[in-house]
Amino acid sequence: MIRSRWVCRHCLSRLRTTTSYKLLPRPFAAPHIIRRQSHVAARSNESDGEIYLADSLLKRAKQLSTEHDALEQQLIENFDTKTAARAGHLRPVSEALKQYEEAVENLSQLRSMADDPTSPLSSMAADDIPPTIDSIRSTSAALTTALIPRNQFASYPCTIEIRPGTGGSEATLFTNDLYKMYSGFFSLQRYQTSIISYQTHNEIGGEGCSELIMSVSTPESYDLLRHESGVHRVQRVPATESKGRTHTSTATVMVLPKFSEDEGDFEHGTDEDPLAQIDMKEVRIDVMRASGAGGQHVNRTESAIRMTHNPTGIVVSIQDSRSQHKNRATALTILKAKVAEKRRKEKEEEALSMRRGAVKIGAGRSDKIRTYNYTQNRVTDHRSGESSHDLPRFMNGEGLGEMIEGVREWDVQRSVEVMLAMQEMEDEKKKKEK
């Protein structure tokens, strides 16, 4: 048994993903979440507890599933877009939970049949147990992914920006290498890309790049590439180095969702503008009319219309024309344009704040997410802890996909941990209240 007093965080996270987590002293071991598919060798001697989902995770799934059912019921009674959207978000969870529960039920039935030696089906049932365990495993994995909230911009295409960080001209050389790596990766993936800005200048030892902005127009590419944001560190003997010392330089990569800026052929604020679509239920229309009998009793010339868009609080009042009907149409057009403008502004601000939050520009060598070590022919991702030992191949973009996959798995696990911690906190709160 390993009883170390001190465990490196990366080692800890790697240990936890394998079956050897059991070797760790209790306080270090996080509650077991799901087993990774790649470690199925030890299947025969594992206990039942390990193929099932953690209780708290299951509890959360059940909670969401009940919420989903309630929402569905509500939708049948009266349709509302917001409820429908929420129900749509929860549907995968509910479905995955059903599949999972079915598989668990199957397994217990098969077990009881297999244990009964008198039954003629016992041998058949015993044969069916391993595939059922597999299906539990796959459905529980599906359930875990369904539980994790999808990134809100996951469906968007993206832009990727690479800039040299610390390290001077060596950093610009490395930036160019990264650009080549990503363009190799995109052509392997058959992603459509276009270069927005590529600024090069000759350095000793090759071509350096001081800025690269590339847009990837394939949808969902943001979801794949968002983990690439961060500081990439290189350790090598640069071409500019005369004394053979290893230098450490960095380049920053920024991946941002691309909101369609080239939205097509329409003027902003017109009916075709998707941002100008408003629900008339959310618009309050006030007619500027004094109270009274109205109708034939008066012939007011007052024709003003005031429209208030409740969600944004935008107010438009119009008294241009003598016709109330025309004023109404004008007011609606202007209201739509104003709402679209406001939404556009908000979107831009959001994009800007994402940009600021994405990465600290010029971050130091220690905030790295990945290290490219040329002297050791190694690329290590510091989040998933995975390494690739074929650097030239990796720099052609060939190993990048696997590494990204590793990071995504790491991200899923981390999200699950966060979710569990939140769930536990909530539970404790409830207990205290009781």
Place this chain on the structure above:
Amino acid sequence: MPRLSPKLIHHLSKTNPLLPLLLRQTRTPSLAKAEYRWLLSYVLKTPIPTQSSKSSYLKYLCHRRSIGVPLQYLLKTQPFGNLEILCGPGALIPRPETEETVFRLCEIIELNYPNLLGKSQDRNGELRILDLCTGPGSIVLLAADLLHKLSLQNGYQILGVDISSAALALAKKSLNYNISQENIPKNVSQNIDFVEADILTNDRSELYNKISQLFEPKREGKVNRTVDIIISNPPYISPEGYWKDTARSVRLFEPELALVPPALHLQDSVAREDLFYPVIQAVARDLGAQAVVLETGGNEQSTRVREIFSANGWETSIWEDFSGIKRNVVAWQKHSKWSCLESPA
């Protein structure tokens, strides 16, 4: 009427000396400014030879307005939907409530059109609308404009009936004016007609003959379903209400004929302001109308009119106007497809 402060009048007269004149009727500075703008743009459009006479004409119009002449009479028109209805002494100025009613009705027709077609064995299947007490023809013209845009499969026919020859003359002028302004296409006039007739007579057979002749010129004899829908904005103000509730400008300048029902055929059971509604109900029965859309003076009258119709076996509903007053009573034959009239879209 609240008193206008001299300070406000002084302030306005510094901006423009004509504004205090308009303020007498409008009571609010913003509306006075708007009316001034509309008058000015009208004067600038009207062909008058020299600059000096234009400014004196504008002054004249403002003086007329200050004594209460309706702005619509001064500008000669009132916008109604996309149209401009000609206005003049002798006809009621179309009201925005009526405009809203027509829009709602046409919207319902658009949504339910193929279902609403009558059983078309005995006729061409076009949608037939009868507008009783049409006045300046505003309902007829706007409905024609809106239905034309729907390009209904079997077409439509709209007939306006009124007792006043002056109003009908204005209605016909309005039609030509809107065609000349290209607000409506020329062929719309084929689907429109106006008839001068009195619907309050004891013997309505002459009226029915005129109507069925216009709808079915080739057919002779009795037709059991001549119209699909009757729409009407009849005079609905009581004699007391005429002195109490109406605006001074309405009393002084608009025809009483279009506002207060005449003292004819009075029965104890029916109040004078409701005089037209039982008659319209009878006409609808006689002509086999499937649905009726009526404008009333407001909440209590709507309730009374609704009772008149439901007592005669109609299904009824009430629509509220934009200021929340129960403005329209709608009625339809039981088990007919016009039950979609129940609530406006």
